[in-house]
Each structure stands twice: as C-alpha cells, then as structure tokens.
Amino acid sequence: MKGREIKVKTAGFTYPVLIETGSLNDTGKKLNMLFPSSRALLVSDTKVYSLFGEKVIKALNSENWQVSTIIIRPGERSKTLAGASRIYDAALAAELDRNSPVIALGGGVVGDLAGFAASTFLRGVPLIMLPTTLLAQVDSSVGGKVAVNHPSGKNIIGSIYPPRIVIIDPDTLETLDVRQRKAGLAEIIKYGIIVNDDFFKWLESRISDLLLGKSNLLAEAVYLSLKAKAMVVEKDEHETDYRRILNFGHTVGHALEAATSYRYYLHGEAVLIGMIVASQIANELNLLGDDETARIRHLIEKVGMKKPPAGLTAAAVIDKLRQDKKRRGNDLIFVLPTQIGRVEIIPVNDHKLIERAVRRYLGQ
Numbered sequence: 001m002k003g004r005e006i007k008v009k010t011a012g013f014t015y016p017v018l019i020e021t022g023s024l025n026d027t028g029k030k031l032n033m034l035f036p037s038s039r040a041l042l043v044s045d046t047k048v049y050s051l052f053g054e055k056v057i058k059a060l061n062s063e064n065w066q067v068s069t070i071i072i073r074p075g076e077r078s079k080t081l082a083g084a085s086r087i088y089d090a091a092l093a094a095e096l097d098r099n100s101p102v103i104a105l106g107g108g109v110v111g112d113l114a115g116f117a118a119s120t121f122l123r124g125v126p127l128i129m130l131p132t133t134l135l136a137q138v139d140s141s142v143g144g145k146v147a148v149n150h151p152s153g154k155n156i157i158g159s160i161y162p163p164r165i166v167i168i169d170p171d172t173l174e175t176l177d178v179r180q181r182k183a184g185l186a187e188i189i190k191y192g193i194i195v196n197d198d199f200f201k202w203l204e205s206r207i208s209d210l211l212l213g214k215s216n217l218l219a220e221a222v223y224l225s226l227k228a229k230a231m232v233v234e235k236d237e238h239e240t241d242y243r244r245i246l247n248f249g250h251t252v253g254h255a256l257e258a259a260t261s262y263r264y265y266l267h268g269e270a271v272l273i274g275m276i277v278a279s280q281i282a283n284e285l286n287l288l289g290d291d292e293t294a295r296i297r298h299l300i301e302k303v304g305m306k307k308p309p310a311g312l313t314a315a316a317v318i319d320k321l322r323q324d325k326k327r328r329g330n331d332l333i334f335v336l337p338t339q340i341g342r343v344e345i346i347p348v349n350d351h352k353l354i355e356r357a358v359r360r361y362l363g364q
C-alpha cells in the first residue's frame with residue numbers, strides 16, 4: 001500500500017501518523033527528519049522484539065542511531081511503576097539526554113508503559129510509537145494517553161503525553177492471532193458507530209475479509225479509524241470532554257472486565273459486548289431505531305461475542321457499573337447511539353433497564 005499520513009494537532013504541536021507497508025525499515029530515516037541522530041532507547045516485549053526488533057535496530061543503526069534496548073515480559077502485568085522504573089534505569093545507563101527519544105515497539109502495553117516513562121524521565125523526552133497490534137494501531141498509539149496500572153486499578157497513574165511521530169507498518173499485523181485481531185476490530189467498529197456512518201457501511205460489506213486478516217483492507221481500516229480518532233481528539237481541545245464519546249461500549253465493557261478480574265476478556269472482547277448492550281439500552285429508550293440496533297448487533301455478532309464465564313451474574317456486573325468513576329449520583333453515564341454515526345452522552349437512572357440489557361447478554 002502507498003503510504004498515508006494523518007496529522008494530529010495537540011495544544012503544543014502537531015505530529016504525523018504514517019501508515020505505510022514496510023515502514024519499520026525506514027524508522028531511522030523517519031527519525032532523522034525530526035531529530036539529529038544520536039542515542040535512543042527502544043522498549044519492546046519479548047515476543048514483539050523477537051519478531052521485529054532486529055529489523056528496527058538495523059534501520060536505526062544504518063542512519064547512525066545508537067540504540068539501547070529494554071525488553072519487558074508481554075502482558076498487562078508489566079504495565080506497572082516497577083516496569084517504568086526499569087525503563088528509567090535503562091535510560092540512565094544509556095546516557096539519554098532530554099532530546100533522546102524513547103521508542104515504543106509493541107502493543108498497547110509497551111506503548112502505555114514506555115510512554116509513561118518517556119513523559120516523566122528528565123521531565124519528558126520525545127516519544128516515538130511503533131504500534132504492532134491492531135488495537136495499538138487504531139487506538140492506543142494515537143491520542144496521547146499514557147499510563148501504568150496500580151494494584152487498585154487499571155491506568156490509575158498516567159498523563160496525556162502525545163508522541164512526536166507514530167509509524168504504523170501494516171505488515172506487522174500478519175503475525176497477530178485472530179483473537180487479537182477481533183479485539184482490534186471492536187475499536188474500529190466503534191469509530192463507525194460514533195462518528196462515521198459511511199465507514200460503518202464500509203465495514204458491513206468487508207467484515208469477512210477483515211476477519212481473515214487481509215492486510216491491505218486492515219491498513220485501510222486503520223487509516224479510516226485514525227482519521228476518526230484524530231478528529232475526536234482535536235475537537236476535544238475546543239469542546240471540553242468531546243473525547244468522552246470514545247467511551248462508547250466501554251461503560252459495560254469495563255464493568256465486564258472488572259467483574260472478571262481482567263482475566264477472562266480481552267479489552268476489545270468486552271467492548272464488543274458493551275456496544276451491543278449500549279445499543280439495546282438506546283433502543284429501549286427510543287433513541288435508536290430497531291433497524292439500526294439490528295445492524296449494529298449483526299455486525300458485532302459477525303466478529304463474535306465471547307460467551308460469559310460460568311458464574312458471572314448480572315448483579316456482579318451492575319455492581320461494577322455503580323462503582324464507575326463517571327457516575328453522577330444515581331445516574332450512570334452512557335454513550336448512546338441515536339443513529340449510526342452519531343452518539344450522545346446520556347445519564348441513565350433506570351437501573352432495571354440496564355440490568356435487562358446485561359441479562360440478555362448473560363442469557364439470564
């Protein structure tokens with residue numbers, strides 16, 4: 001695929017997001033357009049490093065970059081303050097200065113952790129994102145949210161720290177397993193529902209090929225998703241809290257993840273279910289028509305909904321919903337579609353209605 005570029009405006013600066021087949025081989029050249037080459041710290045996990053680490057280091061060395069590496073264990077449990085601390089140690093050992101970039105090569109875990117470390121080391125060094133999962137490419141690498149987990153909850157410690165450049169190589173998706181691909185598709189479908197009905201239609205007609213992992217189609221889906229996300233993030237600078245619409249499907253999604261101690265669902269799997277539940281709530285509140293509710297359900301069912309684990313009760317899910325930080329008094333705050341391509345933030349106080357929608361998924 002020919003390269004494409006999206007520019008994302010932030011309060012301080014504008015950064016490019018490049019989507020280009022084979023672009024990992026050009027990492028050094030792309031960085032040289034931004035900084036004089038010197039030292040950099042590459043952060044990755046063992047799995048991603050074994051797939052693409054050598055390629056990236058070679059591309060950097062050939063453009064006179066001196067690269068040190070720090071490799072973490074794959075998985076959410078690495079996203080901690082202790083993990084960040086290991087990155088600070090490596091950055092000190094590599095003698096990074098304030099202009100030396102931290103390069104995150106991996107999925108959302110590596111991006112969030114390396115991003116958090118970059119935002120705090122020497123009060124902030126440049127951050128470069130090389131996202132390698134579909135989720136990281138369409139969501140976590142763009143928008144500037146960086147964080148680590150705390151024993152009391154996910155993403156408790158973090159900040160907004162935009163990267164200087166995001167380089168997306170769609171070829172990396174070829175090694176991704178189908179479960180991870182489906183989890184990424186959840187966020188892609190979300191963009192269609194919240195801001196772009198044409199994109200939703202595009203997805204309806206191509207979902208089977210996307211599920212098969214056809215890489216030029218996935219690249220196109222990544223591009224259209226990031227255009228949507230960039231628009232939302234930029235508009236948020238003027239319209240406070242506009243980016244809350246990105247939480248569509250996440251109210252119930254997060255509750256499902258929390259009620260199962262983050263061990264049963266991938267984030268995207270929980271969001272797929274959350275989007276169906278939210279659409280059903282919107283339908284029962286007469287905000288969303290029957291046809292559109294059915295279309296949303298149909299597309300999501302094609303991706304597949306993970307069955308609930310034995311023993312998960314509606315009460316446990318509702319309990320987690322009530323603990324949601326975003327609740328206001330008795331009102332639970334939902335992002336609800338009013339048509340495909342449009343959502344509104346709506347406080348819902350009819351807990352029985354929410355419970356019915358959750359029970360329908362649980363089959364209770």
Ligand SMILES: NC(=O)c1ccc[n+]([C@@H]2O[C@H](COP(=O)([O-])OP(=O)(O)OC[C@H]3O[C@@H](n4cnc5c(N)ncnc54)[C@H](O)[C@@H]3O)[C@@H](O)[C@H]2O)c1
Nearest residue numbers: 047074075107108109110132133135136140145172175176
């Ligand atoms: N910052 C944000 O705005 C934001 C948004 C959404 C999610 N997140 C965070 O992202 C994290 C989840 O990210 P994720 O889903 O990418 O998970 P992940 O980073 O754990 O990656 C999933 C698995 O895929 C492997 N992997 C990565 N790239 C691969 C490739 N190309 N081929 C084969 N295997 C590959 C990884 O080693 C890992 O085992 C969570 O911590 C979540 O909180 C952040």
Ligand SMILES: [Zn+2]
Nearest residue numbers: 187250267271
């Ligand atoms: Zn999400």
